[in-house]
Amino acid sequence: MPSAHSPASAAVPDDRLDWLLLTQTPGLGREAQRRLLAAFGAPSAVLQAGPQAWAEVVGPAAAAALGARPDDSVALAERTLRWLDEAPGLRHLLPLGHPDYPRELLNTADPPVLLHAQGQLHWLRAPGVAVVGSRHASAQGLDLAHDFARALGEAGVTVVSGLALGIDGAAHQGALDGGGGTVAVVGTGLDRVYPARHRALAHRIQDQGLLLSEFPLGAPPRPEHFPSRNRIIAGMSLGILVVEAALKSGSLITARLAGECGREVWAIPGSVLSPQSRGCHQLIREGAALVEEPHEVLDALRVLHGGMALRPGTSLPDGETPAPPAGAADAQEDPLLRAMGFDPVTLDALAARSGWPMDQLLARLLALELEGRVARLPGGLLQRRGRG
Numbered sequence: 001m002p003s004a005h006s007p008a009s010a011a012v013p014d015d016r017l018d019w020l021l022l023t024q025t026p027g028l029g030r031e032a033q034r035r036l037l038a039a040f041g042a043p044s045a046v047l048q049a050g051p052q053a054w055a056e057v058v059g060p061a062a063a064a065a066l067g068a069r070p071d072d073s074v075a076l077a078e079r080t081l082r083w084l085d086e087a088p089g090l091r092h093l094l095p096l097g098h099p100d101y102p103r104e105l106l107n108t109a110d111p112p113v114l115l116h117a118q119g120q121l122h123w124l125r126a127p128g129v130a131v132v133g134s135r136h137a138s139a140q141g142l143d144l145a146h147d148f149a150r151a152l153g154e155a156g157v158t159v160v161s162g163l164a165l166g167i168d169g170a171a172h173q174g175a176l177d178g179g180g181g182t183v184a185v186v187g188t189g190l191d192r193v194y195p196a197r198h199r200a201l202a203h204r205i206q207d208q209g210l211l212l213s214e215f216p217l218g219a220p221p222r223p224e225h226f227p228s229r230n231r232i233i234a235g236m237s238l239g240i241l242v243v244e245a246a247l248k249s250g251s252l253i254t255a256r257l258a259g260e261c262g263r264e265v266w267a268i269p270g271s272v273l274s275p276q277s278r279g280c281h282q283l284i285r286e287g288a289a290l291v292e293e294p295h296e297v298l299d300a301l302r303v304l305h306g307g308m309a310l311r312p313g314t315s316l317p318d319g320e321t322p323a324p325p326a327g328a329a330d331a332q333e334d335p336l337l338r339a340m341g342f343d344p345v346t347l348d349a350l351a352a353r354s355g356w357p358m359d360q361l362l363a364r365l366l367a368l369e370l371e372g373r374v375a376r377l378p379g380g381l382l383q384r385r386g387r388g
Helices: 013-023 030-040 043-049 052-066 069-087 121-125 140-154 166-176 198-206 225-235 250-260 276-286 293-306 326-335 335-340 347-354 356-372
Strands: 089-093 114-119 127-130 157-159 184-185 209-212 239-242 265-266 374-377 381-384
Touching: 013 030, 013 043, 013 069, 013 089, 013 114, 013 381, 030 052, 030 265, 043 052, 052 225, 069 089, 089 198, 114 121, 114 198, 121 184, 121 209, 127 140, 127 225, 127 250, 127 374, 140 166, 140 293, 140 381, 157 166, 166 184, 166 198, 184 198, 184 225, 225 250, 239 250, 239 276, 239 293, 250 265, 250 276, 265 276, 335 347, 335 356, 335 381, 347 356, 356 374
Parallel strands: 127 157, 127 239, 157 184, 184 209, 239 265
Antiparallel strands: 089 114, 114 209, 374 381
């Protein structure tokens, strides 16, 4: 059954300029655009209707904005067409009604009228789970985001995130490392990469996953863009996993948006001493499901969305427990890792806990760092990596 937001006719390539002119008109918001499409059908019909007909649907102010389209709006639309035609198999416009428009997003209260896409569109047809969290993630949090996203990717789930530093970047990388797909929903035009430190990651996502934006080419990373980006992340996913988040963070807002859309919300608990765990604990108090292992997310998806096709071999038979993470047995036997625990710790505190002479302690810490099992944090702190 068609969505209430769908125009009367699906987009065809010849409509690209009309879609761009309609959606890039200054002063014409998404709600007005959807009302015009519902009234007139195709964007070409909207543009041809004229000021009196527009005013009857969206009022005189929006009608005046549509009639006073500036020259730079037309120039931007033409530049976008050239950008699309430079890589026709890689760059795409996805308006409402397009067969590749994300289905879950279409059924939200405020779907984008037009999406710009760069990469592999088939990842939009796989079930999606958002993985989000702090930009200032701990080493432990980065490992968890990577490991969960890798498991989701291996199961055929598309990992959705926002290309930000911290948890977002680790989630994208984990999905790709698992041979799966990932969608990065960004808060800029697709001809920009923000943050610049993720340029290489963005190129990898373009090649193996998909970059997605509702913003026109050239759009900078303005603060007001990111709440809009977050509503897309929440709306296009079957559920959202929050790995680490402070009490006041965009990740909590995204999780609550997901809950308002009827999506599942999962949160990974952490140390009561860590500010980056308090947001997850708050979500759990509000009803989010506490998860500790990737299979818990996958099994929940199977129960809630029984028709979802995941790759075989990704759930546990009844009565079995998950295999321990890599390194878990070693951690149980390593007295220094036992003394370190899972919270950040100072070198002096670790020396006092372990009772080791400082020269032996430093030598063992160096070996554990080289093995990737201990990370050094700002402020001279140390933290165990991994869940073992």
